[in-house]
Amino acid sequence: MDDKFVKVVVGLALESALVLKRDIRTLIALYSDPDLGRVRELHDQLIESRDHYDRVVAIWLEPMLEFGPLKSNPKGLVKEMREMEFVLYLLTNRVGEAQREVNDWMNYIANASQSIEDDFWIDAKILLSRAVQSSQHPSIEKLKADPSLRYEVDVLQRATVSYFEEVKGYPLRLNVPEYRLEEVLMIQEIMLEMMQIHYGVEHGNYAEITRPTIHRLSTAIRYLMDAKKEAEATKREVQLTSEQLEARLNEIIDKEIRGLIGVYNEKIKELINTL
Secondary structure, three states: OOHHHHHHHHHHHHHHHHHOOOOOHHHHHHHHOOOHHHHHHHHHHHHOOOOHHHHHHHHHHHHHOOOOOOOOOHHHHHHHHHHHHHHHHHHHHHOHHHHHHHHHHHHHHHHHHHHHHOOOHHHHHHHHHHHHHHHOOHHHHHHOOOHHHHHHHHHHHHHHHHHHHHHOOOOOOOOOOHHHHHHHHHHHHHHHHHHHHHOOHHHHHHHHHHHHHHHHHHHHHHHHHOOOOOHHHHHHHHHHHHHHHHHHHHHOOOHHHHHHHHHHHHHHHHHHOOO
């Protein structure tokens, strides 16, 4: 497997980890030195976490991992999940103060089933991971103290976990045109460095400046990943990013941060000539 592709995928997981405020040290090391074996090890550790956000990071690592052929029928799973959606809907009228949590649980199941049907399997995995988290909310666990609800809630919780276990085995694909990998990496590296400033506690005052830059660079990356998009669309986003950042640099009071972001702006300007 192309090391550039591995690095791009690790970058997507690192992007997710930054947004979700996860530990990024291992991912940064893997981004600097991509290694498929270590990626698999990290994935296997995070996907079994009880924390939904850890599982999300693991899911973003999956496009580079081999899962083999499907062992089940997605259409059958969709049918079961829609039946559960209806049962959860009926349950919302019987759970009192836990109504909001049960409603969230139902919505994650509903959206996950639609994502499976649409072949958006990354979305389906993330939504089902969230459904598992919602189904285990303390207010829902408390419902099992009621003899009239205990069995039903327990069955629904177990079914939700089983659905997530099933979709965990669905293979994920990321079809990045090979001839664009180098350009994706050039933009991604700058974006990830900007994100570390944006999400750093000590640099939070500059979020209004860094946020639009990150969003535009992210859009440029998505354009590059889509073979149907013309390269000119990416170049236009990068150009707008530079212009936007240039106009606001003087608003940064901290000289060190202004200098650092100024360096990234220069890198962005250089990108324009290579796209």
